[in-house]
Amino acid sequence: MRLKDLINSIELVEIAGELHEDTPVGSICFDSRKVGPNAVFVAIRGFNTDGHQYINQAVEADAMAIVCEEIPKSWSSHQLFLKVWDSREALAKIAKRFYENASDELKVIGVTGTNGKTTTTGMIKCILDANEIKTGLIGTTGYIIGNQLYELDRTTPDALELHQLFHKMLEAGCRAVVMEVSSHALALKRTAGIRFDIAVFTNLTHDHLDFHGSMTAYADAKKLLFDNLSESAFAVINADDDYAEKMVKDCKANIVRCGVINAREKELENPIIDVMAKVFSYTINGTSAIIADDKNSMMHQFRTLGKFNMYNTVEAYAAGLAFGFDRIHIIRGLMKCPPVRGRMQQVWSKDHRCAIVDYSHTPDALENALQTICLVKPENGRIITLFGCGGDRDKEKRPLMGKIAEDNSDIIIITSDNPRSEDPEKILDDIQAGIHKQNNFYRIVDRETAIRKAITLLTRGDVALIAGKGHETYQEIAGKKFHFDDKEIIESVFREQEGLI
Numbered sequence: 283m284r285l286k287d288l289i290n291s292i293e294l295v296e297i298a299g300e301l302h303e304d305t306p307v308g309s310i311c312f313d314s315r316k317v318g319p320n321a322v323f324v325a326i327r328g329f330n331t332d333g334h335q336y337i338n339q340a341v342e343a344d345a346m347a348i349v350c351e352e353i354p355k356s357w358s359s360h361q362l363f364l365k366v367w368d369s370r371e372a373l374a375k376i377a378k379r380f381y382e383n384a385s386d387e388l389k390v391i392g393v394t395g396t397n398g399k400t401t402t403t404g405m406i407k408c409i410l411d412a413n414e415i416k417t418g419l420i421g422t423t424g425y426i427i428g429n430q431l432y433e434l435d436r437t438t439p440d441a442l443e444l445h446q447l448f449h450k451m452l453e454a455g456c457r458a459v460v461m462e463v464s465s466h467a468l469a470l471k472r473t474a475g476i477r478f479d480i481a482v483f484t485n486l487t488h489d490h491l492d493f494h495g496s497m498t499a500y501a502d503a504k505k506l507l508f509d510n511l512s513e514s515a516f517a518v519i520n521a522d523d524d525y526a527e528k529m530v531k532d533c534k535a536n537i538v539r540c541g542v543i544n545a546r547e548k549e550l551e552n553p554i555i556d557v558m559a560k561v562f563s564y565t566i567n568g569t570s571a572i573i574a575d576d577k578n579s580m581m582h583q584f585r586t587l588g589k590f591n592m593y594n595t596v597e598a599y600a601a602g603l604a605f606g607f608d609r610i611h612i613i614r615g616l617m618k619c620p621p622v623r624g625r626m627q628q629v630w631s632k633d634h635r636c637a638i639v640d641y642s643h644t645p646d647a648l649e650n651a652l653q654t655i656c657l658v659k660p661e662n663g664r665i666i667t668l669f670g671c672g673g674d675r676d677k678e679k680r681p682l683m684g685k686i687a688e689d690n691s692d693i694i695i696i697t698s699d700n701p702r703s704e705d706p707e708k709i710l711d712d713i714q715a716g717i718h719k720q721n722n723f724y725r726i727v728d729r730e731t732a733i734r735k736a737i738t739l740l741t742r743g744d745v746a747l748i749a750g751k752g753h754e755t756y757q758e759i760a761g762k763k764f765h766f767d768d769k770e771i772i773e774s775v776f777r778e779q780e781g782l783i
């Protein structure tokens with residue numbers, strides 16, 4: 283790729299130094315420590331430091347051009363500086379161009395919302411696969427090309443990694459990609475310039491206020507996904523969510539509104555809903571519901587648990603309709619969908635005791651998980667809730683989660699999640715501020731010991747919810763990651779008690 287082709291993709295405020303338009307570009311880089319020969323270095327003002335401070339380092343490492351928001355006061359005329367309004371946006375655009383605009387060749391489906399992104403993207407991928415559209419996936423559990431799952435550091439990678447992945451997917455024969463779009467990614471322009479064909483909004487509840495500052499700013503970040511859709515695109519929204527209409531206020535795309543009602547309680551149908559799930563029963567084995575749209579209405583038995591998963595299901599179904607698939611093939615895809623690892627994942631012992639591993643790490647997710655368990659457990663069974671909260675993340679959610687656990691459980695065990703750089707005991711103090719119960723309350727900082735306690739207390743008919751870490755296979759303490767897997771520990775305690783099936 284020549285420099286000229288990259289430059290054409292961004293709006294330049296000023297050019298300083300020598301411009302050799304036909305020079306081939308070796309790579310694009312936004313970390314001076316990774317600059318190689320003929321790299322284009324993008325200087326980004328970050329939260330910890332300012333990439334502009336490392337321009338000299340990038341020049342010394344042989345960068346061919348520097349993209350920046352401020353040209354240094356002194357510079358050598360041999361060096362090329364390209365001044366832009368916004369380095370993060372410029373990075374996204376040149377990354378897209380560098381990887382041959384691969385995302386334009388793919389159908390791109392983006393899912394955003396506080397909870398349900400991983401689950402819903404997984405369901406949409408199953409629907410596309412069932413309709414013989416080879417589809418890549420990008421999200422919290424990693425990225426998938428073919429049958430292979432590869433790890434990722436973040437839910438939505440930076441723009442450079444994203445476009446590299448799109449290119450890889452296209453080369454592997456994918457025709458579509460379904461991806462989680464986090465609010466951090468939207469606010470930090472990781473997805474700027476991607477043309478989304480379908481965007482899905484699951485819900486918006488308390489999380490990440492450490493980063494966004496307020497629910498309004500958090501909602502504004504999510505809204506960007508919908509503001510940028512074209513007229514031919516589709517916006518699939520959970521119309522029951524308080525923020526749904528805000529999301530699509532300035533959206534030009536076709537809007538598909540989804541909802542879930544309880545059929546037996548004869549809940550009133552909202553007339554503006556396009557795709558509705560009417561639920562007849564929620565059990566530990568799954569959910570029976572009619573999915574109704576303007577042309578069809580059919581009863582199905584889904585394997586997923588709880589009302590929140592019906593929202594995920596109905597939105598995935600609506601995304602399938604937006605794609606133009608036959609309803610039967612959409613349902614076939616949903617039926618084939620394997621449960622997502624660590625999302626309401628049941629682990630049973632030989633003597634029929636039940637633990638559930640779930641990734642509920644926000645107040646709303648914890649409340650939904652607990653209310654679902656309450657609905658599907660045997661009447662006299664107790665709910666044992668074990669959870670913690672991640673360090674270096676939103677602190678406000680900690681006492682709220684404590685209160686939700688107290689209101690919805692018989693026994694509470696608070697423990698560590700990923701403390702990261704924070705003092706684990708201090709995190710537990712923050713959670714405990716929301717809990718007033720003294721009986722049947724345990725505070726055990728070591729997560730393995732805490733899980734062992736939960737399983738020791740568990741009797742037949744009870745359900746132990748082991749929340750917060752879901753699919754994660756590590757625990758991060760004091761900045762170091764150790765192997766840790768909730769499910770593995772539950773199974774080993776069951777085995778020790780000679781009860782695992």
Ligand SMILES: CC(=O)N[C@H]1[C@@H](OP(=O)(O)OP(=O)(O)OC[C@H]2O[C@@H](n3ccc(=O)[nH]c3=O)[C@H](O)[C@@H]2O)O[C@H](CO)[C@@H](O)[C@@H]1O[C@H](C)C(=O)N[C@@H](C)C(=O)N[C@H](CCC(=O)O)C(=O)O
Pocket residue numbers: 312313314315325326327328329330331332333334336435436437438439440464465466467470493
């Ligand atoms: C808040 C946030 O998202 N920060 C991201 C951001 O960091 P930053 O802008 O603060 O970068 P910085 O450390 O200040 O550095 C500024 C610039 O100087 C450069 N630099 C720095 C040092 C040097 O020697 N040379 C150099 O060039 C850096 O490469 C960078 O370009 O840009 C970095 C580079 O892309 C990211 O790695 C980093 O993500 C951090 C690791 C992170 O933890 N992000 C999480 C919170 C996140 O994104 N989570 C979301 C949400 C998940 C959910 O929904 O729950 C996700 O999508 O995963």
Ligand SMILES: Nc1ncnc2c1ncn2[C@@H]1O[C@H](COP(=O)(O)OP(=O)(O)OP(=O)(O)O)[C@@H](O)[C@H]1O
Pocket residue numbers: 395396397398399400401402422437462484485590591593594624625626640641642643646647648650651752
């Ligand atoms: N539609 C939903 N509404 C509310 N809670 C949900 C919904 N779907 C899933 N959950 C809860 O949230 C947890 C996380 O689900 P999931 O991983 O699908 O969300 P996510 O948005 O991808 O989360 P993350 O931001 O961490 O990537 C689940 O384990 C479950 O407890």
Ligand SMILES: N[C@H](CCC[C@H](N)C(=O)O)C(=O)O
Pocket residue numbers: 437643671672673675699700750751754
């Ligand atoms: N994507 C979320 C995941 C949180 C998972 C929880 N186990 C934690 O570590 O806080 C985040 O990075 O905030």
Ligand SMILES: [Mg+2]
Pocket residue numbers: 399400421422423437462
């Ligand atoms: Mg996710």
